[in-house]
Amino acid sequence: MELDREQSHLTDEQFTDLLLGISAAPVRAHLKECAQCAQEAERVSGAIAGFAQESRLWAERRAASLPALEAGRKPGFAWIYRPQAWTAAVLTVALGVGIGVSVRQASVRPDHALVTHQQVAQVQPARVTSPATLKADNELLSAIDGELRADESTPASVYGLTAAAHGARNKSAKRMSN
Amino acid sequence: MIGCVSDEPTLTELDDIEALDRMYRSRLLRFVAYSTGDQDLAETIVQDCLLKAYRGRESFRGDCSVYTWLAHIATNLVRDHQRSRKFQFWRNVQKTAPDLSEMASLLPGRESSPESQMLARESAQLVSAALETLSVKQRTVFLMRFIEEMELQDICQATGMRVGTVKTHLHRAVKAVRLKLGGRA
Numbered sequence: 001m002e003l004d005r006e007q008s009h010l011t012d013e014q015f016t017d018l019l020l021g022i023s024a025a026p027v028r029a030h031l032k033e034c035a036q037c038a039q040e041a042e043r044v045s046g047a048i049a050g051f052a053q054e055s056r057l058w059a060e061r062r063a064a065s066l067p068a069l070e071a072g073r074k075p076g077f078a079w080i081y082r083p084q085a086w087t088a089a090v091l092t093v094a095l096g097v098g099i100g101v102s103v104r105q106a107s108v109r110p111d112h113a114l115v116t117h118q119q120v121a122q123v124q125p126a127r128v129t130s131p132a133t134l135k136a137d138n139e140l141l142s143a144i145d146g147e148l149r150a151d152e153s154t155p156a157s158v159y160g161l162t163a164a165a166h167g168a169r170n171k172s173a174k175r176m177s178n
Numbered sequence: 179m180i181g182c183v184s185d186e187p188t189l190t191e192l193d194d195i196e197a198l199d200r201m202y203r204s205r206l207l208r209f210v211a212y213s214t215g216d217q218d219l220a221e222t223i224v225q226d227c228l229l230k231a232y233r234g235r236e237s238f239r240g241d242c243s244v245y246t247w248l249a250h251i252a253t254n255l256v257r258d259h260q261r262s263r264k265f266q267f268w269r270n271v272q273k274t275a276p277d278l279s280e281m282a283s284l285l286p287g288r289e290s291s292p293e294s295q296m297l298a299r300e301s302a303q304l305v306s307a308a309l310e311t312l313s314v315k316q317r318t319v320f321l322m323r324f325i326e327e328m329e330l331q332d333i334c335q336a337t338g339m340r341v342g343t344v345k346t347h348l349h350r351a352v353k354a355v356r357l358k359l360g361g362r363a
Contacts, residue, residue, distance in 0.1 A: 012349055012352070012353050013349055015352065015356070016345070016348055016349045016352040016353075019324070019352060020323065020330075020348065040356070040361050043359060044352070044355060044356055044361065046301065047298075047301035047302060047305050047355070047359055048324050048325075050298045050299075050301055050305075051301075051302040051305040051306060051325070052324065052325045052327075054299075054302050055211075055212065055325060056204075056205075056208060056325075058208070059204040059205065059207045059208035059211065060204045062204070062207060062211075063203045063204035063207050064204075066203070066221060068196060068199060069196070069198075069199040069203070069225060069229065070195075
């Protein structure tokens, strides 16, 4: 790597190569002539070396404070690297959102039901039972009661000799056929 | 996978997880801690890395150093973590970056005077600060070359990058460090 004659200092690439220990002879020659480049190279390499040493001491102390590794231990973040785990997580979130929406709708539903009942009440008027129908129904119930009473064991009723029972039976039979 | 030749008795190391742990944990911890900027996370990744290497030791062909192989696994784990971090809405990560001031207090008095010790500490802190401004790839190759002192070829094998790409990242990383140290870069 030739140094440009008009170039007063090392380029970035030359400086990096110098730190990497792969610099060309002209670069090394330049360092002997240029105090500024030499000082900067020393400063940068010294700072990196200091950082390397300090970080090594830190790591050694930190590693020594940790429990020993066991072969049977499960990796801490192993599940992160599995696509199935992410699929399960997405499905769980989707299920949670679905349940949330469902619960929200359920909490709103009574109002809807109230409105529906009101609307139905407005559209469909209440059914009115006429007095004639009520009277007929009462007569039917009385006839049925009469028949039930007639079934109670008396010699006359057994042979159908009671006029009231006979009339009531005919009446109820007629109404039932309707 | 990896094509360099090594004379190390690699199979013995990999067969003994305690030896593997003892020999490489601190070195990996330093690399991963400064790659991620999170020492708690780094501990987990390093443990996963060692376990993965131990369980997959049969796939190691012994054609490079164990550390290069471990660095390759660790780099992949860090990259996977960077990728998955986008989805970590569920986890409030409390980052605990390595504290250089704590590191500096560990150092023995290797400098001749308190002043020079303080200057060295400040310079180391500036390097650490410069690392935080780098991209993941720049930081990775910088740490591998200048902190782990790996050869360029080993870095290529550990990261899967070509030599030219590694050197480009190194140039940019060195430039950032020089700027942080007040250089002309």
